[in-house]
Amino acid sequence: METKQIRVTGLVQGVGFRWTTQMVANDLGIKGTVKNNMDGSVTIVAQADPLKLAQFISKVKASPTPAGRVDNIEVKNLPDQKPFHSFTVIG
Template sequence: MRVTGRVQGVGFRFMTKMVADQLGIWGCATNEDDGSVVIEAMGPDEALETFIEKVKASPAPYGRVASFTLTEDTTIELRQKFYTN
């Protein structure tokens, strides 16, 4: 998923990781040069649905999601935990 808005420099990736950990989601979140954040997320369907809704609402108190694009990508490398870089 790609998230734009106030999502860099406000703890967005850190808070996204906290939400992922609580829901048993694994993957990664990366800042992009255009100011967006790209999130790769894997986990049980119900947990993923909850995770997506929480990301759309911005898990960071000072963050704000302006747009959200969700794309299923079966080529993403399987990860064992959620990390940010």
């Protein structure tokens, strides 16, 4: 089980990005959170096996919502993260 922090920039607020990200996460069995940031970016914490995380990150890069646009994505490992039990939209 791995945990990644994913910061997404582009047109990712006000376009249903968090909710469609949650749907993609649920479809793939990803656990974690997604939230808007004050600077207009979105932060995702995603937890799953490495293959599922790679699939999830690929779908996030492609923008899960047709109204949105992903310009950049930064991925960091989060070692020793407590287990999540679901995927939650924060805020």
